[in-house]
Amino acid sequence: MIIAIDGPAGSGKSVIAKKLSSILNLKYVETGALYRAIAYYILKSNIQNYQNFSFLKNLKIEQKFINANTRTFINDEDITDLIRSEEVGNLASIISKYKEVRDFLIDLQRELAKDGAVAEGRDIGTVVFPYADYKFFITASVEERARRRYEQLKDKGISYDEVLENIKLRDKLDIEREISPLKVSREAFVIDTTDLSEEEVVKKILEIINEKLKIGTIISREGQKLLVFSNNKIFRAFPRGKVIKKYQKIYVGDIVFGKLENDIFAIEDIKERKNVILRPPIANVSKVILLFTIVEPEFSSIQLDKLLCAYEFLGIDIIIAFNKIEIAPKEELLKIENLYKSCGYDVIGISVKQRINFDKLLSKIKGDLVVLAGPSGVGKSSLIKELTGMDIRIGELSIKTKRGTQTTTEVKLYSIDNETFIADTPGFSKIDLKLIMKKEDVRNYFREFRNYKCSFSNCLHVKEEGCDIKLALSNGEISKERYQNYLKILSEF
Secondary structure (H helix, E strand, O other): EEEEEEEEOOOOOHHHHHHHHHHHOOOEEEHHHHHHHHHHHHHHOOOOHHHHHHHHOOOOEEEEOOOEEEEEEEOOOOOOOOOOOHHHHHHHHHOOOOOOHHHHHHHHHHHOOOOEEEEOOOOOOHHHOOOEEEEEEEEOOOOHHHHHHHHHHHHHOOOHHHHHHHHHHHHHHHOOOOOOOOOOOOOEEEEEEOOOOOOHHHHHHHHHHHOOOEEEEEEEEEEEEEEEEOEEEEEEEOOOOOOOHHHHHOOEOOEEEEEOOOOOOEEEOOOOOOEEEOEEEEEEEOEEEEEEEEEOOOOOOHHHHHHHHHHHHOOOOEEEEEEOOOOHHHHHHHHHHOOOOOOOOEEEEEEEOEOOOOHHHHHHHHOEEEEEEEEOOOOHHHHHHHHHHHOOOOOEEEEOOOOEEOOOOOOOEOOOOOOOEEOOOOOOOOOOOOHHHOHHHHHHHHHHHOOOOOOOOOOOOOOOOHHHHHHHOOOOOHHHHHHHHHHHHOOOO
């Protein structure tokens, strides 16, 4: 059995992991110590230009279980007690963002846990052991985590405020790093330890393991037929009566708790939803890819701007992706990309046909439930097929109009990996914003407008005197095309 435990610095995951390994008689793999070992080696050896990591080939890192404790060795030297300083910890967080370091250690971590283990770190459940038997995310308030770390370090003359700022910095580095950032696995049980003792946390975890509880994601719903994706397998599912009574409806995207009974997932409860969008009916969407093309079919800025308004309103992170860049006029593509980048959007050009920028796109959505939206013919189904390997129907482009016929007829999630899901959105080439917002709300969802403040709080930026938006428009600070689209949208209310 492999138990994966993740969490931020100071959350108590190391202590909990050690206690669990002792109770369950499993090896304890402290992956954070492996990163600290490399950081310690860099500092001790005074390696200035460490970023090429050529020195890694000379390192032998081991973890040995001695007298019920895990000891960390580097080139046969026991460094367990030498890697706990804030200096080593900060450098460990910095180097952990490098792919070379993570790749170097992933195989080592898997080797250490091959016969079963309790492994803890910051990407254990999402990257190192995505198919772990159980995943837990241990957290606590930043103040409580700083207090715990301060108790460990106060004899070294460091103040609580210094520790608090250090914890905040570590959190920022861990969450924002491009490679394997700190994330809560979709299949992780989250335990807030702020007001819990170590014994209470261990008890909670053991109860979950002993009851054989599982977590899964609803990936399909057809009438009363539900499918759940859990631990890289798909199961038929049914909700207990108490679940139907409590929630009335189960959505695709719901994260559910349950038990396996004869290969059927019996749903015991539903995790609190981050959000629910009704078109398509999906829960817990974390990002949307708005997929468009410059040609075949021709780019529609008004359609993109409507979709941007809709998803801004829903509070979902947006990625604008332009497909078929291999046939797009370069100057026009660059112009449109720069326009939306200047508004603060994440924009990427891709080619499904030639697999251009696929790795970049994947890194942007890793660990997310992603909605894919855009007009017909831009390659939504083709993109899903390339990302997931699933052969779903793809619409034929009309030679006359160069617009695709809609092929997706129902909402389903497709797994890219154990942590990442993507959904096509049927019938989403036309958005009626009147159904989700008021006329006066539209101005709030044009990002570039937020940089200006008009004299009147109810200014619609149309004919009002003293309008900063109109002044910015006349000064060339706001795109005329975007502003015209704004007026078109208003006219539809």
